[in-house]
Amino acid sequence: MAHTGKLAQANSVVASDETVTFSVPVLALVKAAQQQHGLRHGDYQRYHQYVSRKLRRMRKSLHFQQGNRSKVLPKKLTSDMVTDPRFLLLKVFEIERSWAYAMQLKADSNTEFRKRFQMISRLRKAVLRGNQLSELATELPMLDAQTKLELQAYIQWIHGVLAFELQDWMKAKEFLEATQAIYAGLMQTIEEDNRGVYSARVDDILPQIHYCAYNIGDKSAATDLQRMRAQTTTETGGLAELQLDQLLSQARASQAGQVTEVEWLGMTIPVKLEKAKMAILTVKDSDQELLGMDNHNTKLSVYESVLKACVDAIGAVRDEIRAALSTEGAVAAGADKKMAAAVAASSSTDKVSRLQVLYAYLQYLKISKTIERTLLHIKGALSADGLEAAGHVKDGLGTSSFPKPQELSRLYDTLVQNLQELIGLPGAVQEHMGLKALLQAKIVAYRSYRCYYLAFTYIHGKRFAECSALLQRSRRHAEEALQALSPTTASWTDTESAASPGPSCDQLITELTSLITQTEAEDLTCRAVYMLDLSDSGDRPFDTSESENKLSQKVLLDRLDHYVECNAVEKSFTTQPYPFVQLPPHFEPVPVKPIFFDLALNHVNFPSLTEKTSTGTSKGTSGLSGLVRGWLWGSGSGTDEGPSHS
Template sequence: NVNCDARTKLEAQAYVAWMQGSLQFELQLWKDAMTNLKKAQVVYGELASALPELEQVIYKARVEELAPSLRYCAYNVGDTSAIDDLMQMRGQLSNELLASLDSLMAQTREKQTTAEEVTWRGKTCGVVPSRATGLLIADSRLNQTLEKSSTLQGKIDLLEAHLIDCKDVIATVRETFKTELKNKDDKTPAHHLIAYLQYIRLSRTLERNLALVKIAEESEKAKPQDIVRLYEAALHNLLEMSQLLDDAEYLKEQEAKSKAYRAFRCFHMAQSLANAHRWREAMALYQRTLRHTQDAIKEQSFLPDDLKQSLKKLESSIEGAQCAAHAHSVLEEGTEDGASSIKQIKSKKPLIDRLHEYREDNSLLGKQPNVSNIPPPMQPIPCKPLFFDLAFNMVEFPDLSNQLGDQGKKGQAGLTGFVKGLWGWGNK
């Protein structure tokens, strides 16, 4: 068509295919819907690859938006492997498609079991709504999905999407069982279901925080203080988990995990103090870390295998870190003593006062060598006696008036005339 360019024509074709596929999707014509949606996805992908980078964002977003609908169609056509992909993309699904997926999960569960009952810690959760059923199935398959992820950041993204879904499902279940939850008896199936869903959310949050810890430990820019904060968040999660259920064995499991992560937090606090050259405080925290580690190992029957291995590695690394902190502390004390003695010599003893001592003083080669005090310090000396000043008044000199004769009178008359002339006494 001469009225539009090739790009506009391709956009129109993709839009028409998407509209037809969306209509067929609502009519549950899965094969036709998958054909048209796939056509739209291919056209949008070709447009994205042919355009500049700044204009590719819109078309790549359209390609990602079509992926969940295509996998849903594939599952309904007969591709059972598509359900795993849909579980991975739960965070990307629209509300309508997410509701359809949860309904599909509920139907799948009905085929597997005759009742929609879930058991946790030996107690049934009663009838589970379809939205919660979809979340439980997604959570059961999440571990396999996480194993397929090649990077820690990819696992974190999957966990965060799952956590958002958990939050929405818990809110939905609370709204569904609003009347039952008003009952003060917290041992009802509805309360137990809410506790189970919260346990899933908190345990996945803990898993996300531990993945962030691994990223921080592998990063050179991360500081021990950042890792300490992540372990504090993990301990807070365990505290909330321990408040969900009043079961002795369950509480022992959470307490054992808390002791283990408390040891890791204390170790990184010691590392932070060691980086600040506060060796004595670091040594004290290393000792406390060792106690926490030993307490956690005593209850290793309640810990998972990977946490047991991490505790053993931590126990072996504490001894080396503690010896290093002790060595640095001793060296620093010796350096401080030497520096203080040298500083005292430089500031209080000039070279002229220590000529009998041999010391290598580099300050003597500088611009202001401490050779001697200028001006020299004042020293006390015997003072002149008081009578020596008064003795001059008591000395009797010989009378020389006879030898002066007329010279004395002339001098006196001259002086008297001068005074009289000055004041006008001699005028008549």
């Protein structure tokens, strides 16, 4: 079993001549079971199933079964039956089973409200079993003082949980403070190695005590909750962080009535939906929380809770808009023309327009917080342990030796997409041209960073031409962004500048100036690495071997603009009689006295003799047809000259 060592400690007894003493570390056993079986991640269902199986095994080993498979026969545990300390653990884990099932139902009651009644019923059963355990403990003289105090603290705690869920703040605060006092007293009496469990238990109870005090009327308790939330880390466990988030959300729900409107870019937006009020309060409180936080993971968890609240509010406003539009369409379709015109001009249309403005504002909040979270991811990636010492980061920028430049390039690409979504928001953003110009300048700035880190992915693959081209493009984008962000060309107001998410203009100008300097250095480094790589591989960076041989045959004066290897230059000293200049020098044309030639006869045209040469040849020939006709019929001349027979 998982708790063999601690159960052995629980089963250990101190024997004497007359009495037997039981020493049971209740809190240590319970916390170990919770951490190992689901509650480290808030999985109450898994823990409830584990406790049920554990109780079945314990009853079987103690021969204290509640009937058989076909029939249930409940047995009451009396002091006479307690001959083993495991009987006390049996009662403790019965309370744990009821509590775990109640917390499981509480998680489901957000969507199914009826489950809250069943949750209260299970907590009442846990309190009833706690009272039975308290009566049993008073009748057992063999329990030592520490075990009695732990059982008393555990029973007080389960009473406080029930009062907390019933919103009986006075009783809940009283029970929880009693539990805290008992555990604080135990911390002073036990060994230092075992104090961690009790200290963690006190830290778990404190948020609930502060929340009870806040509901009673102590307004400073909400600040204490925020401070405790800021101090939570990943080492404290996700369950404490989840409980603090739930308590803070409940505290904000009580403050939601104070939010009636919000100012955005000179507009006053009325806020009536509860989820929208909760989201706005969450954003305001998170700004104060983040200022006092140093832990990177804690900041990310705060951003996650803020974005979750914004998404819920956006969904609620979207549903409200759809309901308003469907209601307006139904009324207009079922009435005559005059009634339809009246409905179109009624307050329903105004409500839809107000909801659309609120929807755009919530979208703006969500995108802004997403941008801030992405910038936090970038800062965390560049500030990792050892990056600065290893030379991977310089002046806040990852160098060409940065291990994962593609991750930073992807993050900056996400920033560009988020800013483009922000520019595309309808309504107030489209009306403020200065804000759009500032967002566009930031897009160009983040594109320069995207090209900068994308270039390093190519240099890791020894694609130096692409790397150099991307570095040059990064420099051009940075110079363009600097020109757009300069105070001389700025067209935005202070209100528009404050509404733009991310760093301020002055901070961005400083970062871009450093980026330009770093880009120039990285480009030179890329070219140098390219030359060294070619030298190591034996390739020639500029000319082939054939063209280099031709160059080596020329004298030095004729090839000053070309690079030739040292071996070829030394070879030319031995193969050429005059390697530096051409001797004798080449002849060059010079101006002298001109020589005249009589070329007029070349341009004289003589008359054509074609007609005279073609006349004689046409009379002397009659062709093949005439020869055949004369042979068959005789010549034409004899016929004409002979006498006629008349």
